[in-house]
Amino acid sequence: MKITLDADKCCAAGQCVLVAPEVFDQRDEDGVVVLLDAEPPAAQHAAVREAAAICPAAVIEVQE
Amino acid sequence: MTTLPIAVVGASAAGITAAEALRRAGWDGPLTLIGDEPHLPYDRPPLSKQLLHGAWEPAKLLLRTEEQLAPLDLDLRLGTRATGLDVATRTLTLDGGERLACAGVIIATGVAARTLPAADGLAGVFTLRTLDDALALRDRLSEGARRLVVVGNGVLGCEAAAVARELGHEVTLVGREPVPMAVAVGAGIGELLAEEHRARGVRLVTGEVAEFETVADGSAARVGGVRLADGSLHPADLVLLAIGSEPAVGWLADPALDTADGLGCDAYCAAAPGIYAAGDVARWEHPGHGRPLRFEHRMNATEQAMAAARNLVAELTAEGVVATAEGTEPQERRPFAPVPYFWSDQYGLKLQAYGLTSGADEVETTVLDGEARRAVALYGRDGLAVGVLACALPPRQIRALRAVVATPVPWEEARDRVRAATATG
Ligand SMILES: Cc1cc2nc3c(=O)[nH]c(=O)nc-3n(C[C@H](O)[C@H](O)[C@H](O)COP(=O)(O)OP(=O)(O)OC[C@H]3O[C@@H](n4cnc5c(N)ncnc54)[C@H](O)[C@@H]3O)c2cc1C
Ligand code: SF4
Numbered sequence: 116m117k118i119t120l121d122a123d124k125c126c127a128a129g130q131c132v133l134v135a136p137e138v139f140d141q142r143d144e145d146g147v148v149v150l151l152d153a154e155p156p157a158a159q160h161a162a163v164r165e166a167a168a169i170c171p172a173a174v175i176e177v178q179e
Numbered sequence: 180m181t182t183l184p185i186a187v188v189g190a191s192a193a194g195i196t197a198a199e200a201l202r203r204a205g206w207d208g209p210l211t212l213i214g215d216e217p218h219l220p221y222d223r224p225p226l227s228k229q230l231l232h233g234a235w236e237p238a239k240l241l242l243r244t245e246e247q248l249a250p251l252d253l254d255l256r257l258g259t260r261a262t263g264l265d266v267a268t269r270t271l272t273l274d275g276g277e278r279l280a281c282a283g284v285i286i287a288t289g290v291a292a293r294t295l296p297a298a299d300g301l302a303g304v305f306t307l308r309t310l311d312d313a314l315a316l317r318d319r320l321s322e323g324a325r326r327l328v329v330v331g332n333g334v335l336g337c338e339a340a341a342v343a344r345e346l347g348h349e350v351t352l353v354g355r356e357p358v359p360m361a362v363a364v365g366a367g368i369g370e371l372l373a374e375e376h377r378a379r380g381v382r383l384v385t386g387e388v389a390e391f392e393t394v395a396d397g398s399a400a401r402v403g404g405v406r407l408a409d410g411s412l413h414p415a416d417l418v419l420l421a422i423g424s425e426p427a428v429g430w431l432a433d434p435a436l437d438t439a440d441g442l443g444c445d446a447y448c449a450a451a452p453g454i455y456a457a458g459d460v461a462r463w464e465h466p467g468h469g470r471p472l473r474f475e476h477r478m479n480a481t482e483q484a485m486a487a488a489r490n491l492v493a494e495l496t497a498e499g500v501v502a503t504a505e506g507t508e509p510q511e512r513r514p515f516a517p518v519p520y521f522w523s524d525q526y527g528l529k530l531q532a533y534g535l536t537s538g539a540d541e542v543e544t545t546v547l548d549g550e551a552r553r554a555v556a557l558y559g560r561d562g563l564a565v566g567v568l569a570c571a572l573p574p575r576q577i578r579a580l581r582a583v584v585a586t587p588v589p590w591e592e593a594r595d596r597v598r599a600a601t602a603t604g
Binding site: 146169172 | 192196199200203222224225239242243247477478480481482485520522524529531573574575577578581
């Protein structure tokens with residue numbers, strides 16, 4: 116699995132961090148998403164797919 | 180196995196999310212996505228922000244590219260309107276007269292902008308709901324400095340007023356309520372925003388529109404001003420009506436459906452057997468709040484579409500329409516019980532709210548830094564804290580605030596936890 120972000124579109128909702136805190140974080144100053152792990156281990160895949168689906172700004176793209 | 184499709188009506192945030200979630204939940208039968216706009220699914224929140232401002236072009240608003248859509252194997256019907264639904268047979272009627280019998284239907288038709296009869300056919304008066312609306316207004320704003328009167332001081336009116344000011348236009352924000360956004364977030368936060376709008380040069384006016392003044396412009400009548408019920412006249416080159424919206428349920432006439440305020444659903448987002456709804460159009464029984472709720476928030480469109488899709492597939496599995504993969508347990512339907520969330524951007528300020536902020540009987544607003552407009556507000560109902568709002572707070576504090584209202588807690592306990600969460604930074 117490979118994750119790419121279009122962070123420019125991020126509206127700082129923080130939903131990705133709630134769903135997959137090992138993979139996503141937010142910048143302290145403006146809340147914009149930060150990718151902690153672009154190729155997370157299999158144990159994280161379900162959470163990452165959920166995060167990509169739930170993001171309200173279509174920021175997270177997942178390639179399997 | 181059936182060859183009937185699942186149809187999703189409404190090809191926007193909730194519709195595209197539902198289509199994807201249906202595939203993830205295991206629906207590999209035909210899948211039809213029907214939308215009356217000509218565009219591929221696009222995102223609405225930037226319409227009143229980056230798009231109106233000119234910072235983003237329409238392509239950036241696309242929710243999915245063609246390549247991302249391809250694996251969904253959709254029968255995508257754009258520019259197509261659903262005109263009827265027979266609930267008992269789960270059969271849709273489309274505007275070309277086609278009848279589409281379905282295994283299941285998800286209704287995600289959203290809401291449409293409310294207008295005023297007096298503005299009918301009057302040039303220079305705009306609404307702001309669709310991409311075409313936003314581009315039309317942006318075109319006129321780009322023609323040079325103008326006098327814009329925004330009618331309606333809710334979230335949408337405030338955001339558009341902020342962008343128009345940033346672009347250098349003369350902006351008057353007219354509201355029935357003296358404090359902007361007071362209905363949605365209470366007077367305390369509303370007053371803080373009012374200060375920001377005034378400081379930026381927006382004229383805030385309280386009143387109700389009585390009529391539009393017109394100027395002759397060739398053959399067409401063009402708006403020249405807005406007259407309020409108190410007789411005052413506010414000259415305008417452009418008028419934006421931001422006076423709320425109507426759920427798009429006019430096409431649903433089957434008496435089996437309750438369309439009093441959006442489409443009524445149970446806790447599973449089901450409006451009838453095999454018929455589910457999601458997004459701005461859906462009113463459902465939130466199990467945690469014990470009353471019907473309907474949100475016009477972007478996050479809810481996504482979350483509810485995922486829930487409705489999962490529950491529809493679970494129902495079809497129980498009916499034997501969808502086979503359960505060998506060795507796996509069939510999925511059960513689950514009540515939809517989210518922590519509601521919305522945000523708004525005005526100038527550099529970001530508002531973020533969790534839980535319920537309107538309909539509160541108790542609101543406590545704490546201004547942490549008046550100049551930076553940093554503030555937090557707690558919303559209560561019947562002695563329980565049910566919502567919290569942060570203005571210009573750092574993300575870590577905001578996530579801690581979400582935890583406070585994830586389920587309703589006693590008011591005093593929530594106050595202490597809000598103080599603790601916002602004590603530093
Ligand atoms: C300008 C603007 C700014 C916003 N900003 C924010 C924000 O900052 N934060 C936030 O939380 N929320 C915001 N929102 C709200 C958010 O955009 C909505 O909650 C979200 O778009 C709802 O998605 P939906 O799919 O339920 O409905 P919609 O986006 O309304 O989509 C419904 C679609 O169905 C189509 N349709 C209707 N009837 C039919 C029919 N009979 N047949 C076929 N198609 C039909 C419609 O044309 C539309 O394309 C904003 C909304 C607007 C308009
Ligand atoms: S969920 Fe999406 S919009 Fe929200 S912080 Fe994560 S990437 Fe940004």
